[in-house]
Each structure stands twice: as structure tokens, then as C-alpha cells.
Amino acid sequence: MKKITIGILAHVDAGKTTLSESFFYQSGLIKKMGRVDKKDSLLDYEQMERERGITVFSKEGVFKWKNTSFNLIDTPGHVDFTSEMERSLQILDYAILVINAREGIQSHTRTIFKLLEHFNVPTIIFVNKMDMAYQSSKELLKQIQNELSSFCFDASEADFQENISLLDDSYLDAFLENGDIGQYNMENAFKNRLFFPCVFGSALKNDHISFLLDFMDQYCVAYHQKEKLEGIVYKITYDKNTRLTHILLRGGSLNVKDEVYQKEKIHQIRIYHGSKFDLVQTAHEGDIIAVTGLHSLEIGMDLNGQYILEKPQIVPFLSYRIVLPDDCNQSDAIRKLRNLSYEDPNLHFHYESEINELRIQVMGEIQLEILKQIIFDRYQLPVTFDMGQISYYETISQSVEGVGHFEPLKHYSEVHLLLEPLPRGSGLQFCLDCSPSQLSLSYQNACLHYLKESYLKGVLIGGAVTDMKITVINGKAHQKHTEGGDFKEATLRALRQGLKKAKSIILEPYYAFKMTLNQEYMSKVIFDLELMDCKFEITQDEMIVIKGTGPVSKMLDYPLRFKDSTKGSGHLSYQLDGYYEVNNQEEVINQIHYNSEEDPYYPTGSIFCKNGSGFYVPWNQVEQYMHLPLKKTYQPPKNNHRQQVIDEKELEEIFIRTYGPIKHRLSKDMNRKIEIINNEKVTILPECLLVDGYNVIFSWDELKDLAKDNLDAARMKLIDMMCNYQGYKNNVLILVFDAYKVKKNDGLIEKYDNIFLVYTKEAQTADMYIERVTHDLAKNFRVVVVTSDALEQLIVSGRGATRMSSREFEMIVSHTHKENYDEFKRKNKVMKNYLLDDFKGDK
Template sequence: MKKIVLGILAHVDAGKTTLTESVLYLSKAIRTLGRVDHGDAFLDYNVQERNRGITIFSKQAVFNWNDCQITLIDTPGHVDFSTEMERTLQVLDYAILVISGIDGVQVHSETIWKLLQHYQIPTFIFINKMDNIHANKEELLSELKKRLNEQCYDFENLDDDFYENIALNNEVLLEYYLKHNTLPKEMLIEEIIKRQLFPCFFGSALKMEGIDTFLNEFTSYIKEKEYPEDFGARVFKISHDKQGNRLTHLKITGGTLKTKAQIGKDEKVDQIRIYSGNKYQLVNEVKAGDICVIKGFKNIMAGQGLGIEEEIIQPVLSPYMDYRIILPEDHDWHQTLEKLSLLAQEDPQLHINYNNHTQEIHVQLMGAIQIEVLKNLINERFGLNVSFDHGKIIYKETILEAVEGVGHFEPLRHYAEVHLLLEPGKPGSGLEYGVNCKDEVLSSSYQRLILTHLKEKEHLGVLTGSAITDMKITLISGKAHLKHTEGGDFREATYRAVRQGLKSTKSILLEPYFDFTLELPVEFLSKAIYDIEAMKGSFVMPDIHREVVSITGSAPVSRMQNYQSEVINYTKGKGRLICQVAGYHPCQDEDEVIKQINYDSETDKDNPTGSVFCSHGAGYNVKWDEVEKHMHIPLQLKKTSRIEEKYQQTTKFDDADKELEEIFTKTYGPVKNRNFMKETPRKLLNEPVYKHIPECYLIDGYNVIHSWPDLKELAKDNLDAARSRLIDIMCNYQGYKKCILILVFDAYKVKDNLGSSYKYHNIYIVYTKEAQTADMYIERTTHELASKYSITVATSDALEQLIVLGQGAKRISSRELRLEIEYLDKEKLAEFKSRQPKGYNYLLQDLKKYHKE
């Protein structure tokens, strides 16, 4: 019998729990059919789950179908509990993604899809609620292909075109198809395993239509994994039973595990439980492929690997809000923190911690529903009635350039030095670790120890003290002492190496973004577009030939998190906003946020940036920027030559463009039409970068007005006056630059507006047409002119900057534009004064001269 671990995942209200009930009922795993709305679903047995009608905690059930024994893991569908859902993905053999036939692919569906891709889980798709008259099979399948993957196919109706399309996946399939005009099931099974094929099925879980067909086809298209003989296991969850026993949920990934077995030095298997719902049976042994629960483990954590599974899996999703827990008066925070630590074991992403400086307990959460659930859970488990503050955004930091970080720890009778290479990673990649150090330089045992220290702590950035992300940290050298290296020395050196590297390179602040879908009546479209642009978001213009429009896009969480209530108010309840955290992107208001947080990396005693050296028997501290003068191992990276350093320092605008280009290239690939001259000496001679191509400046007018304090104040009283003032400034600026200058103003809100453009003195002024923003005009114009002109776009919209950079343009922020204009004004004034004749010309001086004559 094939043994399979199957996960069932969906966006909220897709009917996932109903489908689970139907599967368990038809397989005779349960005798009565429960329902969510009746509060008696088999796997939603928690009180809060039944009260709210949603799945909050992942749970399992075991059933048989045909020749398969399937352990089904039900996961939460609500966005707030996405981290609970993600932890189960680490142990799945296959997944079922449930899509609502009424709602189609939702934003959260796409997030789940990306996670399934990240963990490389073969996936079947069940489109539910097809009994509804609004469900259209062809439209849904087309949407699946467009938004998820082109290889989504209706497996209830396989035809010749299907086999022909699948045959194009690789040469082996194509060769077989050309000979036999079909493909065998074995080949299709392998394509499913490789995520090159995604079978789709349609039905109704509530009416149990199509469920039998789906299960029959599913079990015929799956394959049992092959496991090694050596013991291995992957922990995906920690929980506690009603008696307070700590339970460790894991999947056996190799060999066997028996009761009374010893894991490591301190962990022992007291019981092995096989759960189905909230009931379990005790067994003496589990084998590879089994999901089980161990009673007896004390310190093993979720995400940890046992035996041959050495690697710790870092989650992709993380909370984006930090809340302070407000305790009842006169309550001991020490006891509370000890109790809350049990919840942190069950959900490591809560990051429950005590801040020594503020003497506060903080927790990281995903949203309002999770807050209410956690509040009730604390009350149920510990009898504590706590509350939460309004919370604050969790920022993160990353680096823009590679750097070698050095940490040295050498107080008396201690010694360790560590050299780490810190490199920028892909957006959303998290932290990766590696080793590029020879054993003769540093023993392998010390290398493993340093890697452990890198992974055991959340390292903080130097801009705001926020956690670092999206970088690879590689051990490239180190040194120990035969007598004086003690336990903990390499921990100190490793931590300091990370911080010294961060101080020695350029960092950037990241903030969380929402992917959103905004559905509302067409008469509120202009209001919605204005709001999204005010929130510095981006969006795709909808088809406005309908009564209800759907806008999709992304925006900073800090600006959009309370927008739902505004949508309800101005649409009179007819609008709907659906948001899903889409990861971290460069912070829109970096300077302002850094100033507000007011973090000083040099006074953070828990995270020092410098090192400790020893001289004449006494240790002494060395600041981060002096470490290279004292370190014992030379730098492993080649120094940048002086001529390159001088090239990098020629203008700050070039540096900023270079940083943005690096971010863009990592995210979207190489930049097109970027004609930078590579000859450094030519740059040092101040020759133009685009020597043979005329310059064209595109200025986002209203963005500049709202970015310059004086124009912003003027606009409050008289927008026309602010616009006229900016036009005059741009005329002067064009005179300095001798370029083509196009000043663009939004006019998309004017109904039936066809747009206009005209020449004013020496510049061109454009007013955009209806439903066309300045960003859209600039993006299109950049695309059209990039091959003929050296384009520079002036805007402070970070997303627009990325877009135009991808079209081959340079960019300058509105603030930098102001600084350049002020600099040119001073320079030209100084130049004018230098040309004036020397000496003085007093009033009537010449008249006296003529009078004498």
C-alpha cells in the first residue's frame, strides 16, 4: 500500500474544510458528515475554530482510498495564520489546492502557490462550488493557466492536444509522443512530481459531487517516495495536550524510530502517538513516511531536523506587525514571559520577547484576527486577560554591496577571529549561509560551530536595529588558539563580524508591502486611484466598461493597513479590499523612518559592532572602523583600486543609480539599453557619460510639488501658483542643462479629457489624458525614447523608479533634483560674479570725472 502525506490548502471560504469532511466521510474515516456552519467539522474541534468557522491550527487525519494510506493535514486558510500553514509544507508529499468556483484565484491563492513552488511540492487543484450557477469551467481554467501556471489541465477531459502540449516539456516525452501519439501514465506521474504538470478537477464538496472521481484519479497519479535507511525526521509543529505535556509533531524521513529511543544527548522518546482528529493511538515504532507525535522531547523546536536532516528550514512568511502585550496591573512579567514562552514554542513566528530597555513584552503577529485568537488563547491556557497596543510596522534591512565583515574576540585567555563575506541576496530570499574556508585554515568543527552561531540568532541591522534579510553570509576565514579558545569565543567573534560588515557597507531599509485587489463600483474609480497613488502604491488599470471594476496592485503596508474601513465608507459598503502580504521592498520614507526610530548602533551593547583585542595581558575594545588595523588575518577580498574608488565618488547621483540598478537587476534581470561608458579615465576627465546621445529629462510635476516643502505649502493655498512656479524653475533648469525637458502633470481625473501637450518657452508641458496617470505617461515615453535619448526621470516614487530603470533610464529623486538645481543656481551665480569687472563703481563717480573735464 502506498503511504502518502497530503496537505489541503486554500484561501478562506474556498470550501476546504467541507472538502475535507467529504473525503473523510466517503473514505469511511468518519461516520457522520460535519459542517463548518454547524460547528461540528471533524478537524475543527478547537472552541475558537468552531466559534469563528475557520481553521486556526493544522491537524491531521488518516484514511485509506484504493491502494493508498493517506495522512491528510488540514491547514488554516485565513491570511493571519499563514505561518501555521507554511510549517506543514515542509513534510508534504503532495498538496491539494482548493479554489472557489465563484471567487476564482484570489491573492492568497497566489501566495500559497508561490510557497508550494518554493518547497517544490507536487500539486493537484480542486475547483470547488461548481454547483453555483455563476461558476464557469472554461473561464476558471483559463484563469488558473494565467495566474498560476500554463500547465494546469482539466484531467476529466484529456484529449490529443493535452498529450501534444505535455510532450513539449522535454525531449524524452516528445520522442515517445511522436512514436506513439500518446503518453503513458508513468510519464505523467513523473511530470506531476517535477511540478511540470498540475491536474485540475471540478466539483462540489457540499453536495459531494465529483469527489469520488477526484480521489480515484488522485490516487492513480501519485507515487510513494523512496527514503534512506538511516534515521531522519523533520519537526513541523510543537503543541501541548490538555495535561500540559509537550508534543513534538514530525515526519519520519528515513529509517525507523522506536519508543525509548535516545535522540542526541538529552532527548528521549517516551511515547509515539498517531493522531487522527483529536484522538490518537499509541505505537511502538514508526517508519519512513509516517507522521507522528512524540511525547518526551524537551527542547527540539519546529523547523528542526533530526538524524540525517541536519538543516534548519527557515520560513518564507513572517509577521509584519509588532505589538506590545499589556498585562493586568501588578502582574509579574517574569511569570507571564515564562508562560508565553510555551506559545512561542508552538509558533516560533510569534517572536515573543522581553525588551530590557523598555521593560515590555512584545509579540509579532499577522493581523487583527490573530490578535483576538491569541488573546483568547492566553486567557484559556493561563487565565490571563491581556490586551495589545496598536502595534507598529516591522521593518527589515539588507545590504546593497558585498563586504567582508571581521569579528575578533580576545579578552585575557580567550581567542577567536572570524571573517565573513556578506553578499546581497535576491528579494525575498531571506538569509542563506555557506562556507568557503579550507580545513587547514580553520578546522571543520570550528566551521560548523560558526555556522551554528550564525543561525541561532536574529542578527540586527545598523540603520534601525531591524532584522537583516535577503543576503548570503559565507564563512571565508577564521582563526583559533590552541590553548585560549574557549566555548563562546567564536559566538562573540561571529556576532561581531556580522555587525562590523554591516557597518562597513551600504544598507537599505525594507518595509512590508501588500498585494491587493480592490473591487468597487466604477463611479468610485477616480477616488480609489487617487488614494492608491497617495499611498505610493502601484496598480493595473481595470477594464472600465463595467459597473464594478477590480483594481490589482501593491502598496506599502504602513499606508494601506487601515484602508479597508475607508473603502467601506466612501463606497457605502459596496467596495471590498483584499490584501495579502507580498514581501519586503525598499522603504518609501527611509530617512523619516530611520529618524523616527532613532537607533544608535554604537550604543547597542547587546549587539556590538567593534571587536576585543589583547595587549600586555589586558583586553581592549576597538571600534568597527579600526578593526582592520588590528586584525590577525588579512582581508580575503581584493581591495577596490583607488581609480575605481574615485570613479565611484564622482557624483552621488551615479551612486544612487548604481544601487537601484543592482536591486532591479536582482529582481527583474539585466537592465536594457543601459549605455554606461566603461572607461574609467574618461569619466575622471568629466566627459559626458552619454557622449553621442542627447539628454531628455522627464519630470513628474505633482510629485515634485508635493516633495518640495515651499511648493507644497504654496499648493495648499493655490495649486496653479505652485504649478507656475515649478514651470519657471524648470525653464531655468533647462537653460542650465541644455536638454529636452518634458514636465508632466496628472489630468486623468478630468472626464472625457483627451490630454494636451505644448511648448512653453524652452520646455514641453504635458497634461495626461483621462485614466492615464503621470507615471503611466512617463513609463510609456521612456520606453519609446530610450533608444534615441539618454533619459533621466525625476520622481520620488520608488516603484516608478524601478520601472523606468528597467526601460533603460536613469532616475533622480525629487529631493535630489532640488539639490542639483540649488547647486546649479549657486554655481551659475558665482560664474556670473566672476565675470564682472573688478573694483568699485560708486554712484555719480563718472559724473564727477566728466565735470572736471
């Protein structure tokens, strides 16, 4: 019987746990299906999970179906527990992505699908709750193909294999010859993620569950048998005070009393089914086990203590300080709390002993509440948390060599580090590029150890350093005076000195978002996005769709404001996109008030020795005292001319030979004004006037009164007035009228005398049209927009246009008409003419 490890993943409330219950029920493992709402499901057995109705911790269960034994991992669906879910992905053979048929594709669904793609996990899509769906399976499949992958096919349809056959010529040949592509081709295409089978059903009603299990039994391929012992630690938990190390065996077998990393001996081997477990003497390839007796292995390690799992793609972005009760033993409490980081490395516990402060990083408020409950249940510590803050990171924009020297009396070490920037999201990399003849390998490895184990602090705001390659390129020890911790001091001082030399950058977390809304709310939403420094693009179909990215610091509370802005009709989904450069670096620096040169625990300078005592040298003077030369130097280009010393007499002779005898100027010559001629040509762009027609009509008293009786008459009068005004100004004038309520209207642009008239198309307001064309026209014209809409004025000013209110424009039009009419009368004086004047001279 083959063994397959599958994981169930989904956005919260999609029905993951119910699907797990259905698997157990269909396979005969349980006689009655548990329910989340009744708090009796097999896998959600923790009290806090049953109270909240959500999965907090990933759980394992084993069941058999026909020829396959499935190790099932049910993962959390809430975004706050993404790290718990992500750790499970790297041990999966196959994944089931559950989609709620009523809600469709949700924000976390996209995040999970991207993670599955990153870790290359073959995926089945199960569309759950079809018994309550608003859409048909075909409509839902189209949405899935549009938003996840076009290679998602309905596994129950007759054309399923035909669709797969089009993916490869050999598949097509087999299909045309045999009517199907064959077992091997199906297994291979599925395993290599060439397609994603979709099954539509209901876990609660056990609809299409047998079909889903049959498909996995038939086409899921087990890993090849390996005789060598291989295992991956993917989770650490505690059963009371007993540490459990959860391992997936990739090869070989493991027995009770076997010794692994650090010669630690296995006491028990457990195979879990929810909260219950079976004790076994031997575990085999493909088993997921929890063992006791191991204390050195950590999450991500193999059984030899080597880290083999990738670093997480999703990292927490909120930092909180843990406030301990006053009457507890602080050091003992901190030691206990730091043990939680073994269970969840993404918490990033950071303890600064000098100021007795412990901080953690979390994804959100729910995770914080769960963590608070765990600390109280396990350690009886009623901790609280202070106000959270955004976790900023720091990196550099250029390569630089940092130097650290530590030489108080009877100590000695010097280290040179090369710091190089890496692409965003790369994290930290540590390397050695130093000759053993210069610095022994034991000292070089010590430098790497200190870099990996220490909190690497930036110099702008004290944020953690990231996206950087740090290489040990030189160093020096003293045969007699170098002590064990000397290289820690020199290494960290070299890092800080290099950061001070380089141009540092602050990084902040960004959301990737998608909005769907009605057109009438678009202007307000765009205004909000521009205020939050978001980058976005807009597409228009039946609804307005806006996709983009924006800083978390400005978007944290935006979901509520978006709901208000769209009166509850809009849909917003977002997920963490990564860390990018802040737009307001100086503002962030001023808010945090960190001074790197006054930080006593992370010095930027070095210690040198003179006359038997050590003295401190600031970072910008270290290279004047260092004992080893820089390896990576960046010297400015040298001048090619030869330097000479010339006295004044020789200079005077050269001047006379070149310009003639020296003439002394008279005082009147000294008073001459020197005119600076600027030959730079300034191009003045022609003016383009964009007028919001109906806004002007209802702002001008004359037109507003006329509009009460006849709107068409008011519009024609405005058109005539604009024609006259354009004749005075000789500019480009575009008069825009709303026609968005006219059904099946495609819009109209026409030339009327000397101006352009625009009637917007259906569902497009004048505001929307003006916003769209302003950006394009600003390249070739000085655009002036006439409207009294305050929001519209702000938006167009941000797009390079000059704004003018309708009232102000009325005064200008009136003044221009009067001025030109007066000029016309001056040039054409009224003369009295009599009928017989022309005949007076003929007598």
C-alpha cells in the first residue's frame, strides 16, 4: 500500500475541517462526522479552537482508502496563522485547496495558491458548499481559471482527459489512439503541476467525496523507497512538559532507542490521529511521527541537524513588546517564553538583555490573543502586550567594506566584512572569502556563527538588517591575546561600521490588493489610494477592478474605510506582498529617534590599544587606525597631469605672454553692470481648458435659473458662451457633459464651431472622463480643469493640471467678455449717418 502525505488548505471558513471529517467518515475511521459548530470534530480538539471555531494549529491524521494510506495534515485557514500553514507545505506530496462556493476566490486563497506554486506542490481544487452556491459549477470554474490558472479542469466532465491531452503532443497522440492519455501520463502531468483537477461537491453532505478520494488513490504517486534514513522536522509541540518533535520520514526506518543528532536517544514514537496517538516501536518511510527524547533538533532540520527547509515566504510585520507581571521572576519568565520560538520561529522573539525588553512579531490581533492564552495555560503568566508597531527592516544600496577592531588590553581581533545588497525578499546570506593563511578557519567560522546568531541591527532606526550578503574577507588574530569572544566584538563592529559607510535604506511591508466596486465610487477610492502612496492600475468591465500595492502602515485600517466609501457594495482583498523602500524615510527616522552612535549595546566604532590601554575610535576614523588594508577599495580616477609648484612671478610672466601687459582699470570700469545672458529656451505649452459642463451650469446663477425650466436651453447657452470665450483666448476648449445614465450610450465627441463637445458614455461620469484625459493631455498642454467638485480638484491637481472653481471661471468669462466688448466699441465708434449726406457735395 502506497503512502501519500496530503494537506488541506483554504481561506478561513471554506470547510477544511469538515472535509477532513468527511474523509475519516468515508474511510471508516470514525462512525459519525464531527462538526465545527458542534465543537466535536476530530482534529480541532484544542479548547481555544473549539471556542473560536477556527483551526489554530496544524494537525495530523491517518486514514486508508483502497490502495493508499493517506497522512492528512489539516492546516489553519486564518491569515494570522499563515506561518503554521506554510511550514506544512514543504513536506506535502499533494495538496487539496478548498474554495468556498458561496464566496469564490478570496484573498488568502490566492496567497495559498502562490505558495503552492513556489514550493511546487501538485494541487487538487475542491469547491465546497455547492449545496449553498449562488453560481453553477461552470461559472465557478471560469472564475477559478481566470484568477488562479487557466489549466484548472473539471475532473468530472467528459472532456477532462481531452483538455489534458492538449498540454503535450505525446498526450494528444495517446488520446487520439486510445481515447485517454494513459495512467502514466496522467500521473506524470498531475505530479508536475501541468494541470489542476477541480472537484465540485459538499463535504457536509458527503457529495463527490468518494469521487475525490478515488481520484487521489488512482493518480497520486508515492515517493520512491529509500534505504538511507532521511527525515524532516516540520513542527515542535509540547504534551504537558514533554517535547514532541514531529518528523516526516522520507527514507529508511526509525526505531525506539535509536540515536540521532547530538547522540540524543528516541524514547517514544507516536503516530497521531487528532488528539489520540498510537505508540509504535518502528516508523517506516512515508510515516509522519512525533518522537520524544530529542531536544536539539529544530524546525527545518534533517536528522543530522542540517537546515534543509526554505525560509518562510510570509513573515510577520507587527512587533509587540511583551509586558510581564511585576511579581514574577523576570529571567525565568523570559526563558520560558523564548521556548515558544522553537514551536514557531516566525515569532522572532528578540530579547535585549541590556534594557530587559522582550519583543515578538505577529501577523495580527487574533494570533496575539491566542498567544496570550497559550502563555497563561502553559506557564500561568498573565502577560499583556503594548501597542503594536510596524516592523521595519534596513538594507543597503551599494557594496561596502566594513572594518571592526577590538583591542583592549590583552585582547585582540580585527575583522573585515564585505556587505553587498541583494534583491528584495532575499534575506541574509553569509559567506567566507578569506585565506586560511590569513585567518584560521576556526576564527572564520566563529565570525559566521556570531553573524547568524546575533540580532543584526541597522543604523537608521535600529531595524533588523535584511536583503544583504555578508562575506568575511579578511581578519587578524593574536597568537597570545585573542580570546573567545573577541571576534564577536570585532565582527559586529565591522558590520555596524560598514552600515554607517554605506547608503542605508528603510524597508516597510506592502500589501498587494484587489478591489471591485461600482463606478460611482471610483473617484473617492482613487483619491484614498493616492493619499496612501499606493501604486495601482484600473480595469473596467461590468465593475471597476483596481489592482495594486500599498504600504501596510497606511492601509492597516483601510478595509473599514473602504467599506464606508463604497457603502458596503465594494469588495477588497489583500495579502502581504513583501518589503519595499519607504516613501517617507526622513519622517520614519524622525518618528523613531534612534541614534546609532549613542547606542551603547551596538557600537559603530572600534577599540584600539595605545600605551597599555584601550581607546575608542569613531566609525569614520577606524580606517586610519586599522591594522589590515582594505581589500575592496573604490578610489576616484587620478588626474593625468603632472603636479608642479609655480611661484607668483612665473605665473605673472605666463599671464603677460598669453593676454598682454596688465592694465589697471579705472573706477568707472569697476562699476559696469555685468549682464548674465541665459540662452536657455523656455517652451510654453498651449492651454487646454477642460470644463465640467453640468457643474458649471448649476454653479452659475444665470444658467441655474434657466436650467430649472429647460436644461437643454441652459446647455446650449453655455456652449455659445464657451465658443465666444474660446474666440477671445484662442485656446483648446473641451466641454464635457455627463451622459452616464443614458442606456446603451457609447459616448460622443464632436467639434462644435471652435470648441470640442464630449458626452460621456453609459456609466461614465464627467469626473471620470476628466481624470482619465488629464494625465494624457498634460504631456502636450497646460491643462486647466474647471469644476467646483473639491475631490475632483485634488485628483486632477495630482495629475499635473491647474484647477479652477466654477465661480472663479464665471468671473473670468464675464471679465473677458466685458474687456473685449469695450475694446470693440473703442475701435468702432458709433457715427450718425444721414440719408442725403453723400449728395451734399454734388450741386
